[in-house]
Amino acid sequence: MEDAIVLRDLVVDRGRRRVLHGISCAVPRGVVAGLLGPSGSGKTTLMRAVVGVQVVGGGTATVLGRPAGSADLRRRVGYLTQAPSVYADLTVRENARYFAALHGRGRADADRAIADVGLGAAAGQLVGTLSGGQRSRASLACALVGEPELIVLDEPTVGQDPVLRAELWSRFHELAASGVTLLVSSHVMDEAARCDRLLLIREGRLIADDTPDAVRAAAGVSDLDEAFLRLIRASETGAGVAAGAGGEAS
Amino acid sequence: MNPRILAVTTGRILRQLRHDRRTVALLLVVPALLLTLVYYMYADQPARSGEVSTFDRIALVMLGFFPFIVMFLVTSIAMLRERTTGTLERLLTTPLAKADLLFGYGIAFGLAGAVQAAVASALAYWLFDLDTAGGSGFVIMIAALNAVLAVALGLFCSAFARTEFQAVQFMPVVVAPQLLLCGLFVPRDEMAGWLQAISDVLPLSYAVEALQEVGAHAEPTGTMWRDVAVVAGAAVLALVLAAATLRRRSG
Ligand SMILES: Nc1ncnc2c1ncn2[C@@H]1O[C@H](COP(=O)(O)OP(=O)(O)O)[C@@H](O)[C@H]1O
Numbered sequence A: 001m002e003d004a005i006v007l008r009d010l011v012v013d014r015g016r017r018r019v020l021h022g023i024s025c026a027v028p029r030g031v032v033a034g035l036l037g038p039s040g041s042g043k044t045t046l047m048r049a050v051v052g053v054q055v056v057g058g059g060t061a062t063v064l065g066r067p068a069g070s071a072d073l074r075r076r077v078g079y080l081t082q083a084p085s086v087y088a089d090l091t092v093r094e095n096a097r098y099f100a101a102l103h104g105r106g107r108a109d110a111d112r113a114i115a116d117v118g119l120g121a122a123a124g125q126l127v128g129t130l131s132g133g134q135r136s137r138a139s140l141a142c143a144l145v146g147e148p149e150l151i152v153l154d155e156p157t158v159g160q161d162p163v164l165r166a167e168l169w170s171r172f173h174e175l176a177a178s179g180v181t182l183l184v185s186s187h188v189m190d191e192a193a194r195c196d197r198l199l200l201i202r203e204g205r206l207i208a209d210d211t212p213d214a215v216r217a218a219a220g221v222s223d224l225d226e227a228f229l230r231l232i233r234a235s236e237t238g239a240g241v242a243a244g245a246g247g248e249a250s
Numbered sequence B: 001m002n003p004r005i006l007a008v009t010t011g012r013i014l015r016q017l018r019h020d021r022r023t024v025a026l027l028l029v030v031p032a033l034l035l036t037l038v039y040y041m042y043a044d045q046p047a048r049s050g051e052v053s054t055f056d057r058i059a060l061v062m063l064g065f066f067p068f069i070v071m072f073l074v075t076s077i078a079m080l081r082e083r084t085t086g087t088l089e090r091l092l093t094t095p096l097a098k099a100d101l102l103f104g105y106g107i108a109f110g111l112a113g114a115v116q117a118a119v120a121s122a123l124a125y126w127l128f129d130l131d132t133a134g135g136s137g138f139v140i141m142i143a144a145l146n147a148v149l150a151v152a153l154g155l156f157c158s159a160f161a162r163t164e165f166q167a168v169q170f171m172p173v174v175v176a177p178q179l180l181l182c183g184l185f186v187p188r189d190e191m192a193g194w195l196q197a198i199s200d201v202l203p204l205s206y207a208v209e210a211l212q213e214v215g216a217h218a219e220p221t222g223t224m225w226r227d228v229a230v231v232a233g234a235a236v237l238a239l240v241l242a243a244a245t246l247r248r249r250s251g
C-alpha cells in the first residue's frame, strides 16, 4: 500500500524567513511516527503543511495518495493544533459532539473519545474551567472523534502527568495497530523511544528518518538523546556550514 | 454546503451564546433601558397635530439600530476568537465548508437579533404606546434583517483585526457613519448632495427607510420591499466578501 505521508523537497517560508529547507521523507501506514526536534525547528510548520493549512513555497506533500489539503482528505485526516483549539465557552461534551457531528459521527462516538482521553468525569464541565492539561486532552478528543485514517498531533502530551502520558501512548499504538497512521510531534526526547519511526528535524532540515533502533545504531549509542546530539554534530560538520550560512542570510 | 453541518454549526454558536447568560441578559435589557430613556426625554414635548410624535419617529428607527450595532460587535469578537484560539484553523481541516460557518453565524446571530428586536418592540408597542401604521411583524422582520447584515459585515471586518481592541475599533468605522447618515438626524433629502451620495450607498439608509415606510403606511409598500431587497443584497455581498477573506491556507 502507498505511504500515508510523502514529502518531496518541501520548502516553506514564513514571514520573510525560510522555515523548512526542502524536506523529503515518507511515513508508512499504520505506524506511530514521531516528529522530534527542538522548539522552533519547524515541527508545527511541517504538520500544517501535511494537513493542508500551510502555504507551501516549493516541493510537494502527498497525504493518503492525494495532494495535502485536498477536499476529500478533510474527512480522512484529524489535526490537533499545538495550542488547544476547543471552545472555552462550551462543555467538553458539547465540543466533542460538535466535532463528531462535523465528521458525521454521533453522540456515542463523542462520549467514547472523551473517555479515551480520560476526561469522562469532566465531560459536563466548561472547557474554560479546565486545567491546562485537561484542556489539551479535550482538544485531543476532538481530533480523535472523527476516526480519521491519519491523525496529526502537535505536542499532544505536553503538560500531562506520566500515567496519563503512558495511557495516551498506548492508545496511539492501539490506533496504529488498527491501521491508523499517527504523526506525533514532541520536543522531549524521552517520547522518541515510544515511536515506531522517528523524524528528527533541526532548523528546518531533516537529520534522521528511521526507526529508533536504526537511529541508535547510526549514532553508535543506546540513548536516543545522546544519539540525537551526535547526529546534529555530524550534520553540522558535514553540510552544516554551508546550510547555516544560507539559513541566516535572508 | 451541507445542511447537517450548517445545522450543527448554528446550534454550536447558539449554545455558546446560551452559556453566556450575562450577555443574553444585556442583549435583552439594554434596548429596554435605552427606549425608556428616549421615552422620558421626549415625554413632555408636545406633538404637533397631524405629525408623528418625536418618540415614535426615533423609537421606530432605534428598533432597527439595536440588533445592527450589537450583532456587529458580537460577531466581530466571536469570529476574532475563532481565529486567535485556533478553532478556525482546525475547522478548516474538517469537512465543514466556508459557507457552513458563515451562514451558521448569519442564522444564529440573526435569530438572536430577531429575539432582541421582538422583545424591544413588545416593550415599545405595549408600554410606550409606539404607533405605526403598518404591522409590528414588519418592524421585527426588518430589524432581524439588520442583524443579518451586521453579522455579515462583522464576519468581513474581523478578517482585518488581529486583536479585540482592533475589532472594537471597527464599530465606529462601520456603524457610526451609517447611523449619522441614515436619515434619522437629518432627513436624507435635506442633506448636501455629496452626503446624500454617501448615504445612498450605505445599506442602513435603506433599512431605516423601510422602517419609516412601515410607520407611515398600513400596507407594505413597494418602496419597503425594494429597501428590504437592497439590505438583503448588501448582506449577501458582505458574506461573499467575508468568504473571500477566509483562506484555508495561511503563511
Ligand atoms: N506565523 C509565523 N510567521 C513567521 N514566522 C513563524 C510563524 N510561525 C512560526 N514561525 C517561525 O517558524 C519557525 C518554526 O516554527 P514552528 O514550526 O512553530 O516550530 P516548532 O513547532 O518546531 O516549535 C520558528 O522560527 C518560528 O519563529
Ligand SMILES: [Mg+2]
Residues within 6 Å of the ligand: A040, A043, A044, A045, A082, A154
Ligand atoms: Mg510547534
